Amino acid sequence: MEIKETDNGWQEGMAKSITFIVTKDCQLACKYCYLVGKNEKERMSWETAKAAIDYILDREHDEMFDTESVIFDFIGGEPFLEIELIDRICDYLKVQMFSRNHHWFNSYRFSFSTNGINYDSEPVQRFIGKNIGHLSIGITIDGTRRKHDLNRVWKHSNGEAERGSYDDVVRNIPLWLNQFPGSSTKVTISSADIPYICESVLHLYSLGIHEVNINCVFENVWNEGDDIAFEQQLMQLADTIIDGDLYRDYACSFFSEHIGKPLDPVNDNQNWCGAGRMLSIDSAGNFYPCTRFAQYSLRSKKAWMIGNIHDGIDKNRLRPFLTLDRLTQSPRECIDCEVASGCAWCQGENYDAADTPTIYQRATAICKMHKARVRANNYYWNKLYRKLELEGNREEYEKNKPARKPETC
């Protein structure tokens, strides 16, 4: 008796994540996008990319870069708008890692999160063919046409009618799943999306996507009653998944056995977010602890730069990230919360929403949505356990269920 679990990703927790912000441009203007400073001008040059790579590979044994593995992440805007540059970067990385006998040559990935629009283009397909064994590509599709097109719309000028991007993405899903079987997609939920959650997850399953990772946006966008509507959607989804036996082959990250419990102040005090352990590089060659700390991601705070390709990394500016723990950044209501486990935060949003320029003030806008998720999640597992019990499968499930994996950002 097996229940499909969500996949934590390649070398989760073992790999250094290095992000190239290759462009701040995108074909879409998604309404929930946290990138407030997108533009068509800031594109990474080859010289900047090369200097960043040389800086990183020159420091193989520095504690910043001595992880067993590496994930080179390409982000935008829409990264595939810069496929020629990305192809050159990846070629250079491979040649350099090989010729330097760098330990990452045996354990690297190129990772992409794309809107999927030009996934089938010749340059992108050529790149995929060349690197297929070392690629992770996620295509973002939000669910049904009406859910997807609610937020994921094309950039448009004044006077132009708003146009959704569903058709432009969904046509590439079969090709993507054929090239990357077992891939998951990421869905973002904002206030307006709540009525479409259940139908959207089921729709993604019907497209052949067996794993749907969803999260509510961390920003303060929630309205009165959203939590109740959210809970109802999740319970409806729970009923459909359990009654239709979908849990055997399909997973949805909203449902997890490990959320909704109190957290121990000593043993569960680690920071959830990986900011500071990652490195993000923008088109000007500036370094950030995570992309969310680059200026184009921030509404109300200054960028948190930790250096640049010329002067290197100022490790003092990483110290707050590397010593940050859950309790020190959490208000009392979070520390004492009876359902704290699984409640996530984004360090960048914490910083952006804080009353002072600090990463030590946890934003709590997501609180009521997490509590609603916990209620629906409890319902899901109680219902599923009972079903397994009645079918005589509970004991076998308990015996074989996978060990708990630590959740990270």
Next chain:
Amino acid sequence: MIKYLIIQVDDTSVSYCHYPALTGKPRLISLDDLRAGILWAMKENVTVQFVYPSYRLPDEYHRVIESIDHADIVPAGCEDTGLLDKADVIVLDGMSRIASHTFRSNAAYVLRTSKEDLLTGRDAVAYLLDRVMRLNVVITDVETFTDDDTERYGKLLGSLAEAVAEQYAAGRNVQFNLLTDRLMLDRMNNCNAGWETIALAPDGRFYPCPAFYGDADKGYNIGDLHLGPDIKNPQLYRLDHAPICRRCDAWQCRRCTWLNCRLTLEVNTPGHQQCIMTHVERNASRRLLPLFPGTEIPEIGYLDPFDIAKN
């Protein structure tokens, strides 16, 4: 809980700590703001310290200042010799000030110096230790301290420990912040700006300390005299919300929040340089343990507690 109010009476008031004094034209705090600051301190039951510029203040300012019990922090080169004679703390801004100053044995002195001048100024510091009851040495360019300076700093403090020991042998129990403070403390005793101390600046606004007034354009003010102090995220100034410092036993460290902001961008996180220097001081203090029976400073295997905290 706020216990101390530092009133910087003029834009050009002397710096008694790591931050540079403002340069430019004098600008006195208004008499109304001075009175209001004193009134606030009286009602809140906090101790007041005044920080003075080099020039003589108008008499009416002195009359207002004398309306409250207080301490005076005065530059060594102050034109107002009457004020200098009764100052509680006298600030020597650089080694060059030492030769021309007439020392008072009952005053506490602050010596502000660059790292390099200090590392090469052993005899000047020993000269001071022979003449003052308390000496605070403040390095004004902490950010330039490199790991290569660690050994030199350790050697300097080792040599100065001998000078302190000679003073004790002669019956003069001199206090020296870099060496004896750690031995006299049993817990952290930091500056605690923003937690136990705040400053009132010439613009009539409150700041965590005078250093932040110099960075006023960065939005560090924490209220004004009309509404009172309003410190956002006040917990971040407390020791229990400083992940590196709360584990640390370099109890003499100033834990300078202004330096923290400059080096790490967070008020509660010290930079590598500050940690290394204070641990060299902590370790050098161990040489004086025989003078402080019953005191223990355990041997430790790190100079930067960040190495422990990050794990």
